[in-house]
Amino acid sequence: MIELPKNQEYQGSRSRQCSTTLYFIFSTLTFSHGPIIKSPLSKIVVVVWCFVVLILVQSYTASLSSILTAKRLRPLMTDLDQLRSSGDFVGYQDDSFVRPFLVNHNFSESRLRNYTTKEEYAAALRMGSKNGGVSAIIDEIPYLTSFLSDRRYKNDFRMLGSIYKTPGFGFAFRLGSPLVHNLSTAILHLAGWDEGSRIERKWFGSASPPMGPSMVPDMGSTPLTFQSFSGLFVITVSISTLMLLISIMRSIHAKCTGLTKAEDESRPLQNTMGGDPSPVPQPFPVDGSDNSGGVEGSSENVGGIEPDSVQQNGIQDASVHAGHI
Known part of the structure; x- marks a missing residue:
C-alpha cells in the first residue's frame, strides 16, 4: 500500500x-x-x-x-522390569542389602557388579554395559544423592526410575529406653515438615530428585506459540501502521x-476571460514591417467578418479587442 x-x-x-x-x-x-x-x-x-x-x-x-x-x-530404561528384560549389567554398592533385593526381583547374579567408591560408579556408567561397565546402578537414595551432589558427576548422570520402598534404616536401643519415643517423634517431625528437605539441601545440594515412569519430565523444549512472539508482532504491526x-x-x-x-495558476486566466475591459495587446508586425497588409479588425468592421478567417497574403490577423470575443 x-x-x-x-x-x-x-x-x-x-x-x-x-x-x-x-x-x-x-x-x-x-x-x-x-x-x-x-x-x-x-x-x-x-x-x-x-x-x-x-x-x-x-x-x-x-x-x-x-x-x-x-x-x-x-533414558531407555526407567524401571527394573525394562532393566531385567534388557539383559544388561547392573551395579550396586558393595556390602549393601541391594544385592539380595535385586536377586529377589529375578536378576541373575552373573549380571550384578559391585562397586565401592563414587569414582567406580562414574567409570562403570561411562563405559556402559557393552564395554565392561553397567547400564544402571541400583542403590539407596541417600547414597545416590551424595553421588549426584558431587560437582564432577551431577551434570553427567541423573536419578531415574521407580522408587522401591524397603525397610530402610533403623536405630536399636535397649528395652525400656526413654530415647525410643523421643527419637521416633523427631524422625516423624523431620519427615513431615520441610526441615528434612532443608538439611538435605544443606549437605547434598539440589540433586536430581527420584522420578517414577509417570514422573519423567519431557526433555523437549517448551512449545512455541503465538504468545511466545506476541511482543515482536505488536512492534511490527505498530511500526507498519505508523508508516x-x-x-x-x-x-x-x-x-x-x-x-x-x-487554483493559483488558473486565477489570471479567469480574470482575463471574465470580461476585462483592457484590450488585448496588438500582435507585433510580421517580417519586421509596419504595414503587414492585413485587415485590422475593429469595433466598426468586425461585425461581418470572422476573426479566425480574416487572411490576406497568407497572414492571419486576430487583433480584435477582448470585448468583441
Missing part, C-alpha cells in the same frame, strides 16, 4: 498486485527479496519485519532440532498542495 502510488512494480491489475505482494512476503523468509522497494517508509517496515523473520526462523530451527533429538536423549499513516498523510498533503497551485 505504501509503494502502490509511485512504484511501477506494484501497479497493474488486482491479481498482479496480489501476486507481487504475496511473493515479496514469502521471499523475506529466505531473505531473497524480489520486487524493489523505493519509499523510505517501506524500507523501515521491511527492516523491522526481516528482524522478526530472523528470530522466527532461528526459533523454528532450534525447536525442530529439539524435537528431533529429544527422544534420543530420553502507512505517514504515507497516507503525505499523499493527502501532496494532493492539497497540488490543488492550491492549480
Whole structure:
C-alpha cells in the first residue's frame, strides 16, 4: 500500500498486485527479496519485519532440532522390569542389602557388579554395559544423592526410575529406653515438615530428585506459540501502521498542495476571460514591417467578418479587442 502510488512494480491489475505482494512476503523468509522497494517508509517496515523473520526462523530451527533429538536423549530404561528384560549389567554398592533385593526381583547374579567408591560408579556408567561397565546402578537414595551432589558427576548422570520402598534404616536401643519415643517423634517431625528437605539441601545440594515412569519430565523444549512472539508482532504491526499513516498523510498533503497551485495558476486566466475591459495587446508586425497588409479588425468592421478567417497574403490577423470575443 505504501509503494502502490509511485512504484511501477506494484501497479497493474488486482491479481498482479496480489501476486507481487504475496511473493515479496514469502521471499523475506529466505531473505531473497524480489520486487524493489523505493519509499523510505517501506524500507523501515521491511527492516523491522526481516528482524522478526530472523528470530522466527532461528526459533523454528532450534525447536525442530529439539524435537528431533529429544527422544534420543530420553533414558531407555526407567524401571527394573525394562532393566531385567534388557539383559544388561547392573551395579550396586558393595556390602549393601541391594544385592539380595535385586536377586529377589529375578536378576541373575552373573549380571550384578559391585562397586565401592563414587569414582567406580562414574567409570562403570561411562563405559556402559557393552564395554565392561553397567547400564544402571541400583542403590539407596541417600547414597545416590551424595553421588549426584558431587560437582564432577551431577551434570553427567541423573536419578531415574521407580522408587522401591524397603525397610530402610533403623536405630536399636535397649528395652525400656526413654530415647525410643523421643527419637521416633523427631524422625516423624523431620519427615513431615520441610526441615528434612532443608538439611538435605544443606549437605547434598539440589540433586536430581527420584522420578517414577509417570514422573519423567519431557526433555523437549517448551512449545512455541503465538504468545511466545506476541511482543515482536505488536512492534511490527505498530511500526507498519505508523508508516502507512505517514504515507497516507503525505499523499493527502501532496494532493492539497497540488490543488492550491492549480487554483493559483488558473486565477489570471479567469480574470482575463471574465470580461476585462483592457484590450488585448496588438500582435507585433510580421517580417519586421509596419504595414503587414492585413485587415485590422475593429469595433466598426468586425461585425461581418470572422476573426479566425480574416487572411490576406497568407497572414492571419486576430487583433480584435477582448470585448468583441
